[in-house]
Amino acid sequence: MADHKKRDEIIIRKLRDNGHKITPQRMAIVKILAKSLGHPRVEDIYDQIKKDFPTMSLATVYRNIVLIKSLGEILELGFPDGSNRYDGNKPYPHPHVICIKCKKIVDSDLDSLEGLQKEVAAATNFKILNHRLDFFGICSNCMAKKV
Amino acid sequence: MADHKKRDEIIIRKLRDNGHKITPQRMAIVKILAKSLGHPRVEDIYDQIKKDFPTMSLATVYRNIVLIKSLGEILELGFPDGSNRYDGNKPYPHPHVICIKCKKIVDSDLDSLEGLQKEVAAATNFKILNHRLDFFGICSNCMAKKV
DNA sequence: TTTGCTGCAAATAGTTTGCAGAGAC
DNA sequence: GTCTCTGCAAACTATTTGCAGCAAA
Numbered sequence: 001m002a003d004h005k006k007r008d009e010i011i012i013r014k015l016r017d018n019g020h021k022i023t024p025q026r027m028a029i030v031k032i033l034a035k036s037l038g039h040p041r042v043e044d045i046y047d048q049i050k051k052d053f054p055t056m057s058l059a060t061v062y063r064n065i066v067l068i069k070s071l072g073e074i075l076e077l078g079f080p081d082g083s084n085r086y087d088g089n090k091p092y093p094h095p096h097v098i099c100i101k102c103k104k105i106v107d108s109d110l111d112s113l114e115g116l117q118k119e120v121a122a123a124t125n126f127k128i129l130n131h132r133l134d135f136f137g138i139c140s141n142c143m144a145k146k147v
Numbered sequence: 148m149a150d151h152k153k154r155d156e157i158i159i160r161k162l163r164d165n166g167h168k169i170t171p172q173r174m175a176i177v178k179i180l181a182k183s184l185g186h187p188r189v190e191d192i193y194d195q196i197k198k199d200f201p202t203m204s205l206a207t208v209y210r211n212i213v214l215i216k217s218l219g220e221i222l223e224l225g226f227p228d229g230s231n232r233y234d235g236n237k238p239y240p241h242p243h244v245i246c247i248k249c250k251k252i253v254d255s256d257l258d259s260l261e262g263l264q265k266e267v268a269a270a271t272n273f274k275i276l277n278h279r280l281d282f283f284g285i286c287s288n289c290m291a292k293k294v
Numbered sequence: 295t296t297t298g299c300t301g302c303a304a305a306t307a308g309t310t311t312g313c314a315g316a317g318a319c
Numbered sequence: 320g321t322c323t324c325t326g327c328a329a330a331c332t333a334t335t336t337g338c339a340g341c342a343a344a
Contacts, residue, residue: 019298020298020299021297021298021299021342021343021344022343022344023298023299023300023342023343025299025300026299042333042334055300055301055302056300056301057300057301057302058301058333058334059300059301059302059303059334059335059336060299060300060301062333062334062335063299063300063335064299066335076227077227078225078226078227078228078229079225080223080224080225080231081225082225082229082308082309082332082333083333084227084333095267097267097271097273097275099273100276100277106271106273108267108270108271109270110263110266110267110270116257117282119257120242120244120255120257120282121284123255123256123257124244124253124255124286125286125287126244126246126253126282126284126285126286126287127284127285127290128244128282128283128284129247129283129284129285130247130282130283130284131280131281131282131283132279132280132281132283133278133279133280133281134278134279134280135264135267135273135275135277135278136275136276136277136278136279137268137273137274137275137276137277138273138274138276139271139272139273140272140273143274166323167323167324168317168318168319168322168323168324169318169319170317170318170323170324170325172324172325173324189308189309202325202326202327203325203326204325204326204327205308205309205326206309206310206311206325206326206327206328207324207325207326209308209309209310210310210311210324210325211324213310229307229308229333229334230308231308
């Protein structure tokens with residue numbers, strides 16, 4: 001499917017609908033997030049855009065991420081070491097598989113947590129709204145290298 | 148079971164075995180982490196110990212957490228907003244249920260992720276070592292308040 | 295023309311580090 | 320007595336904010 005080819009349009013529309021202006025910088029950020037299969041860091045986004053906009057500011061990246069996040073169009077993955085990675089391609093909760101060597105982050109297709117979620121809700125009396133599931137391991141690439 | 152009553156002893160022993168000295172400050176930190184059912188923040192630990200050790204330093208809390216974490220005896224739960232919570236009672240991965248209102252964190256008993264883990268490993272060719280699963284929602288207490 | 299957006303630089307907050315003295319063993 | 324640990328303060332890093340000029344609509 002070509003879903004992620006339209007992700008940028010969806011996000012842009014949502015921005016417009018909420019009264020936000022579409023600047024070239026903002027557009028560039030959205031485009032990178034929309035096809036963010038690699039789950040980029042803020043710095044990655046910044047570096048990539050700086051090629052086209054040498055005056056680009058990190059603050060602008062941060063501000064736009066906050067904005068788009070508030071519209072629910074990106075998923076933020078924060079880690080204990082303080083690093084953040086972003087997924088604007090699938091902004092809803094889904095499992096990630098993370099290589100602890102090369103830091104690659106891959107999406108996992110199993111979206112069958114609903115059963116678990118109900119179980120947890122029943123056991124704890126919580127109204128569950130959301131979840132996050134990460135698997136940590138070593139990717140086949142890094143296994144082969146075996147430094 | 149009274150497992151968590153012995154958690155502090157287990158951690159202390161592990162520290163000793165690895166050649167670390169047991170100072171009163173370190174002991175106090177371990178004791179709090181060992182029965183950390185509330186999943187305290189660094190500040191919580193600091194504040195609590197400061198009552199008995201007025202000269203206690205935040206840096207000491209941080210240094211000891213790093214140390215004990217390196218021995219695998221506490222689980223660190225980092226969140227996108229940069230906050231960290233610690234679980235020294237069950238230092239192995241297990242699901243948490245988190246109230247987004249009062250920030251309470253409750254352990255969940257379902258430890259049946261093994262199946263999922265195998266599934267993910269097969270699909271991605273990763274060697275899965277670890278995982279993290281959080282459910283976010285509203286606890287019954289906060290539901291009742293309904294501000 | 296009117297807002298909101300950007301870039302810069304300074305501010306902020308959480309965590310880490312250097313160092314000298316204190317204390318566990 | 321040795322060597323690690325602690326407390327303090329300074330350093331550090333990632334992120335946020337104030338402000339003046341710029342630009343989208």
